[in-house]
Amino acid sequence: MTPMSNAEYLTRVQFADELAGLQKAVKAAGYTYEGLAKEMGTNKVWLTSALQGQQWVPEEYCKKLAGLLGVPEEQTMFLNNHPYKGNTDPILYRLHEVLDTYGPAIKELIHEKGGNGIMSAIDFAIDVDIVPDEHGDRVVITWNGKLLKYSKMGEYPW
Structure with a gap:
């Protein structure tokens, strides 16, 4: 779905429910974002941004993330979509x-x-x-x- 207004674009987070599920999985697996990034072999800022819905994640990293979090690959593959970016935090x-x-x-x-x-x-x-x-x-x-x-x-x- 394409955002209809600038305000919607700036506040909308694509895949919000899926991201919330992954963020819970990170905590349930006992990881910090920095620790998970180290295990993934990625930059901590990039991975944290990806788990906030702000980065495109290559398929091989989606699969690696699923393995580390102990979740089905289907639960991480949405990260392989190019996100809408923006926030007003x-x-x-x-x-x-x-x-x-x-x-x-x-x-x-x-x-x-x-x-x-x-x-x-x-x-x-x-x-x-x-x-x-x-x-x-x-x-x-x-x-x-x-x-x-x-x-x-x-x-x-x-």
């Missing part, structure tokens, strides 16, 4: 706010340090940690994307 809102606020500065610094180009979101790694701090624990998010130079292979005005 307070943490996600703030991540958008950070990009809205600092994105133009990050773009300028990428150009200044790496020349004109963009950061890949395909050749990309991400990690999240919580670091103790005497003034309150800190969230550390590390993004690591390949710098992609503009190819100038097409017919452009430059």
Whole structure:
């Protein structure tokens, strides 16, 4: 089903019941998301995002996940569908706010340090940690994307 409005798109989670079942299976199997990712041989942020309905999961990982959780493969194969993405959760809102606020500065610094180009979101790694701090624990998010130079292979005005 295609979302009918922007608000519906931002709040809709495809396969919500199936995802809730998998999240219960993770807990029932005694895993944390980080521990499950280690067993799967995947990035913890990517796997947690997948189990929130925000990533496409290759079939071989769906099967591996089913085996680790002790559930039938049919219970994980829906993850092999490409999801609708988006949410209005307070943490996600703030991540958008950070990009809205600092994105133009990050773009300028990428150009200044790496020349004109963009950061890949395909050749990309991400990690999240919580670091103790005497003034309150800190969230550390590390993004690591390949710098992609503009190819100038097409017919452009430059």
